[in-house]
Amino acid sequence: MDLEVHDQVLTRDKPIEHLHFPLDCVLSLMAAVEGESMVEVATIGHEGMSGLPVFLGTVAGPNDAFCQVPGRALRLSAAGLQRFLALDGALHHVLHRYTQATMVLLAQNVACNRLHATEERCARWLLQTRDRVGADEFPLTQEFLAQMLGVHRGTVSLTAGVLQQAGMIRYTRGQITVLDADALQRTACPCYGIVQAEFERLTAAPEA
Template sequence: MTPPDHPREEARHAPRRRDTEDPRRNLILRALPDEEYERLRPALRPVTLQVRDQLYRRDGDIDAVYFPVDGVLSVVASVDGEPAVEVATVGYEGVSGLPVFLGAATSPHDCFCQVAGDALCLPTADLRRFLSDDGALHDLLHRYTQTMVVQLSQNVACNRLHSTEERCARWLLQTRDRVGANEFQLTQDFLGQMLGVRRGTVSLVAGLLQQAGLIRYSRGRITVVDPEHLHEAACECYDVVQAENRRVGLVPEPPDGATTGHSPGD
């Protein structure tokens, strides 16, 4: 994929809205020392990603990496003749295109925007030049790699051992954290693809969560009504991944009494 400033990409990657949050809501960028962030900032280009925008394709060059601010990215694996399966998600705690940091030019996976939002785009060539200085960003990406390893391995166990309702509750909590709001756009078809289940199963599970007063679903929009009880309905994988993010210093400790790792608006 070409970087978003290519003319063919302008319609899909609109300029970032002027009233959006601080780009340093992204926790990797926030953790950079101010001096290092200021050196990196001229190479960062604000964009607004729309649902299903493709950031890189399977076996295609990764031309740029993206630091989400308030959207969610999905990494999926494909097997010929079978539906794609989500293997990881990326939100405000991370960055897309991690294979580039690890020395690869391509990935066997696809990465696309799952929930629309703002991000900072950094061309791969600029990332590599910046990393050659071996500053704080290098260490932060090493720590983020560790959290991704935990997320990937936990997803394997989660998909095998936990019910669709538990996995759905976990997924909605993670999305709430990353978007930074209790309400976000999400179709049942898309949620079914992410969970690896049919649309009818998603309708049933969403209906159960709605009847329990945990969420509200209307016209493709999800509202998390009761995050504490939604957390209770989710599998423990949510806490495992959040704890690892906190352990390596990428997600702040929750306030006293909080049950989730991030409160909308933080």
């Protein structure tokens, strides 16, 4: 199926009916505090799926999730996943690894949001999104990026301007183009490398 920006795939505290496996889109997993704006806690690309609580044995979760970068995804019913899990031990193994990688991502995001400057976090976020989309160019508004980073829109405008002036990105009309991924990686906080290394380690790990 095709997913557009803001299409919601999970609603907090509501039964999860379908799981989405991104092909070239990116999903945002969001956390909300009463009276405050939602903040992104993780992104989901072609390495994973939405609806991990279903695999873990629950029918709902405390997070919203919606499409951040448009593209295609595969959709599977929650009941369908349970049928596959009953038949296929290999799927259990893959999803256990993905659960571990997601826990590392969530923990690192907490530390990153607390300790690192907006410019470093922005560079990390752009690199992670580039990895998940599999392309150097993707749509992104300043409003959306501000929500993802948990900062004001004016802060995003200044930060993106710094990265653009340095020749790392081009940002025009809601489109991001990564011009120098190596420079962007040098600017990003160490969290990008830590999370990337964990996903690579789990991908390369031998079958149990």
